Amino acid sequence: MTDILKINDNIIPKFPKHVKFRFNKARKEWVILAPERLVKLDPIAVEILQLVDGEKTVKIIASELSKKFNAPEETILTDVKEMLQDLSDKGFIQENG
Amino acid sequence: MDDINKTKLKKASEHGIQAPLALLAELSHRCPLQCPYCSNPVQLEKKTGELTTDEWKSVVDQAVEMGMHQIHLSGGEPTVRQDLEDIVEHCTEKGLYTNLITSGVLLNLDRLKKLEKLGLEHVQLSFQDTDTENADRIGGFKGGHEKKLEVAKWVREVDLPLTCNCVVHRQNIDNLENFIQMALDLDAERVEIAQVQYYGWALKNRAAFIPTPEQLDHATEIVEKARIDLKGKLVIDYVIPDYYAKHPKNCMGGWGRRFLNMNPKGDVLPCHAAETIPHLKFDNVREKSLKWIWENSEAFNLYRGTDWMPDPCKSCDRKEIDWGGCRCQAMALTGDAKNTDPACSISPLHSEIFSMAAEEARRAPPEFIYRRYGVRFNSPI
Numbered sequence: 001m002t003d004i005l006k007i008n009d010n011i012i013p014k015f016p017k018h019v020k021f022r023f024n025k026a027r028k029e030w031v032i033l034a035p036e037r038l039v040k041l042d043p044i045a046v047e048i049l050q051l052v053d054g055e056k057t058v059k060i061i062a063s064e065l066s067k068k069f070n071a072p073e074e075t076i077l078t079d080v081k082e083m084l085q086d087l088s089d090k091g092f093i094q095e096n097g
Numbered sequence: 098m099d100d101i102n103k104t105k106l107k108k109a110s111e112h113g114i115q116a117p118l119a120l121l122a123e124l125s126h127r128c129p130l131q132c133p134y135c136s137n138p139v140q141l142e143k144k145t146g147e148l149t150t151d152e153w154k155s156v157v158d159q160a161v162e163m164g165m166h167q168i169h170l171s172g173g174e175p176t177v178r179q180d181l182e183d184i185v186e187h188c189t190e191k192g193l194y195t196n197l198i199t200s201g202v203l204l205n206l207d208r209l210k211k212l213e214k215l216g217l218e219h220v221q222l223s224f225q226d227t228d229t230e231n232a233d234r235i236g237g238f239k240g241g242h243e244k245k246l247e248v249a250k251w252v253r254e255v256d257l258p259l260t261c262n263c264v265v266h267r268q269n270i271d272n273l274e275n276f277i278q279m280a281l282d283l284d285a286e287r288v289e290i291a292q293v294q295y296y297g298w299a300l301k302n303r304a305a306f307i308p309t310p311e312q313l314d315h316a317t318e319i320v321e322k323a324r325i326d327l328k329g330k331l332v333i334d335y336v337i338p339d340y341y342a343k344h345p346k347n348c349m350g351g352w353g354r355r356f357l358n359m360n361p362k363g364d365v366l367p368c369h370a371a372e373t374i375p376h377l378k379f380d381n382v383r384e385k386s387l388k389w390i391w392e393n394s395e396a397f398n399l400y401r402g403t404d405w406m407p408d409p410c411k412s413c414d415r416k417e418i419d420w421g422g423c424r425c426q427a428m429a430l431t432g433d434a435k436n437t438d439p440a441c442s443i444s445p446l447h448s449e450i451f452s453m454a455a456e457e458a459r460r461a462p463p464e465f466i467y468r469r470y471g472v473r474f475n476s477p478i
Contacts, residue, residue, distance in 0.1 A: 004328070004329040016258075017256060017258065018218055018219050018257075018258035018286065020194055020218065022166075022192060022194075024164055024166060024192075025161075025192075026116070026161065026162055026163060026164030027116070027164040031166060033166055033167060033194040034194075034219075035196060035218075035219045035221070035258065035260055035286070035287060036167075036196070036334075038118055038119075038166055038167070089329070091286070091329075091332060
């Protein structure tokens, strides 16, 4: 594992190889799966993580969400960074690069 | 258990219990190692009774339809099955998160590459000690430790994430810091430091394994310090022997609430040790669907929820936290599976059993009673 990541606007987040962001058809819910770990997600987290593709920066993700939900970008950016930082601290998000 | 009215047993849905989260699939009880704390039942299943490839694939289909998220391919030693690749491929196709729990000694680099290509997502590799000679003595398999170190490197070489599973006890607990360093050196994501849990084989060998309370406290200090020092670098999961805990562990997150376990012949169990409870009757996937079993199986419904509990569990405000602790441990140590787990400090038998174990820990350890499957795998040692 790498050193602790500090999420900022220009980081390109991605899921580590062993972490899967998946839709469980039977339960009709998105979850994060990792070794002996299961993370249930709220609808906002799902919207953010669907944009985590290993190409978009944190800022681009926030900008796309701000357009989609017609909400102020600054507020969304704060929320996105907070959520990704939390997931990164738990080892579910890393930086692409 | 005779006084539990079986006709009034509530089913999973009547307890508000949803589908299980994960399936522990014991593909085979065959194993080249002979660890004296093996979690398999004392009566091991023979190869001829094992489910076929197609039967396991059907189990996977059913697990996915029910909404399960993960499968742990375990044993015995799951890599003894030549169809492991087929099973892994099928799990991937169906979208299950697939974890291999292995001793590693039968693996080679080509097979690992193949498993990774087929979608295997994680490997848990067991270690008996960091000292080569002692590790091989505990596992009863000469050359085992060296091979495991090599396999760990291959796992990382094919870019699979690695967890080191380290079972600790009085005969290797002094190497705890070395276990953690080994996990770092092997570039593991995660290390499980699990004190031996005393059922089946391990209970037979308790006097050889149980640490003193002082040894345990020291171990806990080391783990707590390492967790701080290695935050963000290595995840450390730690399981203490609950003989020395105040509250019992909430075994399996509660009986029949979150997980299920299948043995090699397809019996569906609430946990891997459930066969140590002699009056339980298990349903089998060759006869019933997994969904039917989860909902209706008597073995699950007997100890689901809290209705079955006698005092002191019944009137305890932790009854929906601990769920009465572990049924198998209650059976093994008190002779009745519905008694309060004696690991609980409120159990009337706690002090008697605790002091017996602590006394065992102070004496010289006896010889191991090894888990023996068959002679053909065993290297002389």
